[in-house]
Amino acid sequence: MEPLTRIDARGLLCPLPVLRLRKVLEGLDRGAVVELLATDGASWIDVPHFCAQAGHGLISAEDTGGVLRYVVRKN
Numbered sequence: 001m002e003p004l005t006r007i008d009a010r011g012l013l014c015p016l017p018v019l020r021l022r023k024v025l026e027g028l029d030r031g032a033v034v035e036l037l038a039t040d041g042a043s044w045i046d047v048p049h050f051c052a053q054a055g056h057g058l059i060s061a062e063d064t065g066g067v068l069r070y071v072v073r074k075n
Contacts, residue, residue, distance in 0.1 A: 005034045014042035018050045036070040
């Protein structure tokens with residue numbers, strides 16, 4: 001599955017990665033897939049929490065050498 005939209009939030013600190021994700025998701029249709037790249041360790045907690053609260057699907061979350069990669073489906 002290839003994300004349609006990529007957000008590069010590397011170098012940004014909490015809460016900016018989640019705020020960028022929320023803003024992008026607001027402008028997309030239901031079912032759209034977004035990839036978020038972040039380096040802030042707090043996003044490891046914040047992104048899953050945001051997805052659960054907002055009802056979005058967290059498809060995957062992985063740490064690849066200090067870059068945290070999230071794939072989220074808008075519900």
